Amino acid sequence: MRRDFSVHDVRPVELREEDVRLIDQRMLPEELVYVDARDAQETAEAIRAMVVRGAPAIAMAGAFGFYLEASRHFSETPARLEEVLMDAQALLLASRPTAVNLSGALSRMMDTFRTLALREVSVDAIVRGLREEALAIQAEDEVSCRQIGEHLLTLYEEGMGVLTHCNTGGLATSRYGTALAGFYLAKERGMALRVYADETRPYLQGSRLTAWELLQAGVDVTVICDNMAATVMAQGLVRAVVVGADRIAANGDTANKIGTMGLAVLARHFGIPFYVAAPTSTIDPVTATGSGIPIETRPEDELTVIRGARIAPVGVAAYNPAFDVTPNELITAIITETGIYRGPYAFLRL
Numbered sequence: 001m002r003r004d005f006s007v008h009d010v011r012p013v014e015l016r017e018e019d020v021r022l023i024d025q026r027m028l029p030e031e032l033v034y035v036d037a038r039d040a041q042e043t044a045e046a047i048r049a050m051v052v053r054g055a056p057a058i059a060m061a062g063a064f065g066f067y068l069e070a071s072r073h074f075s076e077t078p079a080r081l082e083e084v085l086m087d088a089q090a091l092l093l094a095s096r097p098t099a100v101n102l103s104g105a106l107s108r109m110m111d112t113f114r115t116l117a118l119r120e121v122s123v124d125a126i127v128r129g130l131r132e133e134a135l136a137i138q139a140e141d142e143v144s145c146r147q148i149g150e151h152l153l154t155l156y157e158e159g160m161g162v163l164t165h166c167n168t169g170g171l172a173t174s175r176y177g178t179a180l181a182g183f184y185l186a187k188e189r190g191m192a193l194r195v196y197a198d199e200t201r202p203y204l205q206g207s208r209l210t211a212w213e214l215l216q217a218g219v220d221v222t223v224i225c226d227n228m229a230a231t232v233m234a235q236g237l238v239r240a241v242v243v244g245a246d247r248i249a250a251n252g253d254t255a256n257k258i259g260t261m262g263l264a265v266l267a268r269h270f271g272i273p274f275y276v277a278a279p280t281s282t283i284d285p286v287t288a289t290g291s292g293i294p295i296e297t298r299p300e301d302e303l304t305v306i307r308g309a310r311i312a313p314v315g316v317a318a319y320n321p322a323f324d325v326t327p328n329e330l331i332t333a334i335i336t337e338t339g340i341y342r343g344p345y346a347f348l349r350l
């Protein structure tokens with residue numbers, strides 16, 4: 001365990017020689033410990049169990065798990081390797097269904113395999129190619145996050161209060177984050193912003209992870225319960241809401257952490273802009289509207305038990321959809337690495 005830790009070192013997903021090292025986000029903020037996954041099965045389990053979470057981070061983990069599976073089968077024929085990788089792709093894809101970044105990264109890995117296999121290069125060369133592709137996915141995400149941050153900065157003013165939900169920072173991406181990137185860049189440039197972080201029930205990504213990240217970076221952050229959002233808006237403490245996304249349909253409808261849609265409704269009521277910040281890898285041009293986005297339902301005990309302590313009676317039913325879908329008409333702008341887009345969002349079909 002290490003506590004002397006700088007946020008600039010945040011690497012939630014790190015490919016090593018024979019495994020992928022994941023920060024165990026279930027243990028933060030109390031402990032900084034790691035889980036090492038050696039193949040597709042172990043990586044899929046880590047994604048399912050939320051060791052690693054956040055749409056871009058699970059995509060990177062998935063790509064690395066795919067590569068590790070290939071590296072473990074380097075003595076197979078290309079045809080047999082293809083079967084192994086199709087199984088790995090299906091296994092990883094099933095680990096979490098909502099974030100489209102995961103399926104995008106896995107398709108990209110499979111396409112890379114097929115391109116290399118068609119060229120009749122050795123399995124060794126195929127495996128090396130897959131490693132390079134997975135690392136490229138990670139490197140591209142870092143660049144995208146920084147560009148998203150630059151665009152977000154243009155929407156902020158000195159001293160402004162901004163509300164955010166869930167965790168969209170370095171822990172959820174390769175670095176900087178998406179919705180949090182603007183706060184990091186503001187800090188780097190000496191612009192003071194006041195960030196309000198929803199605690200984000202039931203999994204507490206806001207109070208455990210966002211507060212942890214921003215605090216270490218010296219960003220002015222205040223945690224609130226999700227049910228205080230209306231009050232901070234009514235009191236004029238926040239003048240914008242910025243969230244990330246797990247999947248943006250072609251018409252701009254956006255799936256993100258449960259509770260996001262409520263914030264969008266409140267923001268409209270209070271006349272506050274509601275921004276979605278995400279890389280283009282989060283856009284799903286094949287899904288026409290939000291009704292086509294698969295929403296993950298997670299185990300009941302994420303609601304009824306916190307850190308081993310039961311907070312609801314044994315036997316009570318609990319409903320735990322992990323994401324909701326914000327209708328595009330409630331979204332003031334979608335910010336990607338390529339710019340700031342305002343509705344109607346049909347151009348996202350590109």
Ligand SMILES: CSC[C@@H](O)[C@@H](O)C(=O)COP(=O)(O)O
Nearest residue numbers: 053054055166168172244245257
């Ligand atoms: C940059 S992360 C964007 C989203 O993935 C984030 O807001 C979110 O909903 C994460 O959900 P999680 O269930 O923690 O994986």
